[in-house]
Amino acid sequence: MLKNNEFIDKLRSSGLRPTKQRLKLCKVLFNRSTTFHFTINDLKKQISEKLNEKISLATIYNTVHAFKKKGYLKEISINSDKSYFDTNTKIHHHFFDNSTKELIDINDNQVEKIKINTSLPGKKITSVEVLVKVENK
Amino acid sequence: MLKNNEFIDKLRSSGLRPTKQRLKLCKVLFNRSTTFHFTINDLKKQISEKLNEKISLATIYNTVHAFKKKGYLKEISINSDKSYFDTNTKIHHHFFDNSTKELIDINDNQVEKIKINTSLPGKKITSVEVLVKVENK
DNA sequence: AATATAGTTTATAATAATTCTAAAGAAGAA
DNA sequence: TTCTTCTTTAGAATTATTATAAACTATATT
Incomplete structure (x- = not known):
């Protein structure tokens, strides 16, 4: 279980401002014992279920792509109508x-x-x- | 280079009626020396370029999926906004x-x-x- | 602490691939 | 020919994703 401060440092060190939304996403994505395979929709669902909050869909897309670019997430190649991501990079x-x-x-x-x-x-x-x-x- | 009759037999033997559209698609897809990797859009383009004809988009989708189901085409796993197919099965x-x-x-x-x-x-x-x-x- | 700035978030619209629909057309059987 | 079933079609619907542009916020500067 990572602390909020650790996420803040990690984000800042990679040139991403530690916003509320990004920190919430970090919690949902990285505060878990096993790796997480998800679609954007899975992630959205977990945000409302686990945190009982709402982050706009555009921000979820933006953040997932930002995290992928920084190497914190990996996109998996499947021919599906949806994109799949993995916290195991x-x-x-x-x-x-x-x-x-x-x-x-x-x-x-x-x-x-x-x-x-x-x-x-x-x-x-x-x-x-x-x-x-x-x-x- | 396969003859039209051979396509007709092949289609009939797999329970697909040999329609004009399907035969045209056979020509574009299978009458070639090397394997063909394509998206639906690539295929549509080749129909108009090679045969100078038009097949409705819905039929192209239908036929590609029918051919895939019968094992004449293979879908390739890439995470792309488009689906990729291959004549090499x-x-x-x-x-x-x-x-x-x-x-x-x-x-x-x-x-x-x-x-x-x-x-x-x-x-x-x-x-x-x-x-x-x-x-x- | 106030201000400026650059980066973020957001709702919404736009885009694009694909599937659905239902009517018209064509193939094969009787 | 006639009937039935399958196929084609244009266009609408669906759905994931990206673009837009205005409001907002983190951070650096004064």
């Missing part, structure tokens, strides 16, 4: 449950490290993502 | 060029086969996808 891979539309982390020891034996001229690799899709048996 | 992986927003096949010998040493209770794996994102150097 380390390189790791995912199950995507098509039945529940939920993301689940794959542990490092559960999937072999991927080796790419090629490159593209003039391009640099920015990420390597493995997505294992599952559904109910 | 074999298991293979992709580069996604964030600078040009293009998909490029990764050959089988260019990426190691991924081994998953885990499973989820009550779920079955439906696909394993590797996406390598690249951008201009």
